[in-house]
Amino acid sequence: MFTNTSGFYRITTVLGLFFCTLLLIYCSSPDKKETTAQQEGVEKAKKxxxxxxxxxxxxxxxxxxxxxxxxxxxxxxxxxxxxxxxxxxxxxxxxxxxxxxxxxxxxxxxxxxxxxxxxxxxxxxxxxxxxxxxxxxxxxxxxxxxxxTSHGFVKVTPGFDNNPYNQDFSAPK
Ligand code: HEC
Known part of the structure; x- marks a missing residue:
C-alpha cells in the first residue's frame, strides 16, 4: 500500500494528531466547566x-x-x-x-x-x-x-488575665 516508509509515517502522524485532538476536546471540556465552577465557589466563599x-x-x-x-x-x-x-x-x-x-x-x-x-x-x-x-x-x-444571629456557639470572654501573646502589657513604672 505504501510505496515508502515516509508516506506511512506521514499518514500515521496525521491520524495520530487527529485522534489526539479529539481526545483533548473530549477530555478537557467537562473539566473546564468543573474548574470554573470550583473557582467561582472559592471566589464566592472568599467574598x-x-x-x-x-x-x-x-x-x-x-x-x-x-x-x-x-x-x-x-x-x-x-x-x-x-x-x-x-x-x-x-x-x-x-x-x-x-x-x-x-x-x-x-x-x-x-x-x-x-x-x-x-x-x-x-x-x-x-x-x-x-x-x-x-x-x-x-x-x-x-x-x-x-x-x-445563629452563632451562639461563638462565646467570647473578657480574658482579662489570660495572656497568650508574646507581649508585655504592663504599665510603665
Ligand atoms: C452583628 C452582631 C454581632 C456582634 C455585635 C458581634 N458579633 Fe461576632 N460574629 C457575628 C456573626 C454573625 C459571626 C459569624 C461570622 C461568620 O459566620 O462568618 C461572628 C463571629 C465571631 C467570631 C468567630 C470568628 C473567629 O475569628 O473566631 C468571633 C471570635 C467573634 N465573632 C467575636 C466577637 C466579639 C469579640 C464581639 C464584640 C466585641 C463580637 N463578635 C460582636 C455577629 C456579631
Missing part, C-alpha cells in the same frame, strides 16, 4: 463567608489585647487598643452591613454600640473598676448578638 469571620477575629483580637492592657492598668495601651476595637466595629458596619440574610449593621448598632461609650468614659476617667464592669457588659453584648 461572602470568611470576611465577617475575619473581621470578627480582628474584633476579638483587639478586644483581648485591650482587656490585657486593662488588667495591667496600662492606660495608654488600653486606650490605644480600645480605639482599634471601635475602628474594627465601625469597619464591620460599613463594609459588611449584611451577612447570611442578617442586617449586621443594624445588629451591631443595636447590641454593641450602646456598650462602647460607657467603656470610653470609664477609661477616660481611669476608673478601673468601672472599666472592667463596662467591658464585661460589652463582651456580653458580643455574645447576645451571636445568639441573635
Amino acid at each position: 461572602d463567608t470568611p470576611e465577617l469571620a475575619d473581621a470578627m477575629g480582628q474584633l476579638q483580637y483587639y478586644t483581648h489585647k485591650y482587656t490585657l492592657a486593662v488588667d495591667a492598668q496600662n492606660h495608654e495601651l488600653a486606650t490605644f487598643y480600645f480605639h482599634e476595637v471601635r475602628a474594627a466595629a465601625d469597619g464591620i458596619k460599613k463594609n459588611i452591613p449584611g451577612y447570611e440574610g442578617y442586617d449586621i449593621a443594624r445588629f451591631m448598632k443595636l447590641f454593641l454600640d450602646p456598650t462602647i461609650e460607657p467603656v470610653e468614659t470609664a477609661l477616660a476617667n481611669k476608673n478601673w473598676e468601672e472599666v472592667r464592669a463596662k467591658t464585661i457588659e460589652m463582651v456580653n453584648s458580643c455574645n447576645s448578638c451571636h445568639n441573635a
